[in-house]
Amino acid sequence: MTAHIEAASPHTMNTYARLPMAVDHGRGCRVVDVNGKSYLDGLGGIAVNTLGHNHPKLVPALQDQIGKIIHSSNYYHVPNAEVLAKKLTELSGLTNVFFCCTGLEANEAALKLARKFGHDKGIANPQIVVYEKAFHGRSIATLSATGNPKIQKGFEPLVEGFIRVPMNDIEALKKATEGNPNVVAVFFETIQGEGGINPMRIDYLQQLRQLCDERDWLMMIDEVQCGMGRTGKWFAHQWAGIKP
Incomplete structure (x- = not known):
């Protein structure tokens, strides 16, 4: 009889409440x-x-x-990255791609771009x-954009510059930003x-697109978890019928 192997990680920082199992391999x-116990994977690697x-x-x-090259860094042209970038621009209708390692980094880049956009318009x-x-990541900036006090607790002071509103309520958004020239x-x-x-309603997304057009705001969408074909279209x- 094979001895039972205990699921433990004594040398790994305990940052998550891990389940009492250690995955060895998978298929599908x-x-x-x-x-040797089999499980249905309902997380898909988050x-x-x-x-x-x-x-x-x-x-x-x-x-x-891997047999050719593992990593060449972005100091060089990466032909396969350009092939993928071209495909992504075709699927999204956008013009170019910035590749990141994680969704957190993509969201952090979006927040930086929004601030740069504002500064270029003379907004201090x-x-x-x-x-x-909302959940956008666990860096200080994306944690500040996140709407969950439980995971923010202990990491204060959070980054300023965020206005929080409820989903699917265009009037609440208009009220929260009324007369504020600093919104970007x-x-x-x-x-x-x-x-x-929690899905945003289609009519709300369309109202949001119209409001961003009227007020010259950037519309930035975090589709880290719901994008790339998971809803039946490439992006949710x-x-x-809108474009960020």
Whole structure:
């Protein structure tokens, strides 16, 4: 009989409330732990394993690339990155791509771009509209944009410059920003993930697009968890016929 292997990580910082299991391998939507027990994977690597585990086309492609070069940095042109960037611009209708390692970094870049946009317009203290129950990451800036006091607690002081409003209430947004010349952007998840799977209504997204056009605000969408085909379109906001 094979001895039971205990799931433990004594040398790894305990930053998450880990489940008492250690994953060894997986295939498709199932994973198997170190003791051979099979589980249905309802997390997908926290919404990143879109193709599941051990995909028959993805694995050989990764092996082929590792056999050539693992990382070349952005100090050089990366031909395959340009191929992917071109594909993404075609799918999104946008003009170019900035590649990051994580959703947190993408959101941090969006917040920086919004502030730069404001400064270029002569606004000394740009403000960004964000939402109740939102989750954008755990860096200081994205944590400040997040709408969950529980995960913010202990990391104060948070970054200033955010105006928080409820979802799907265009009048509340107008009231919160009334007469404020410092607003530069609205930043949101089309479907909130960590906040409880809360979708923005299509009519609200369209109202939001119109308001951003009228007031010259950036519309910035965090689709880290709900994007890339998960809703039946490449990006969830495309159901509303709008573009960020």
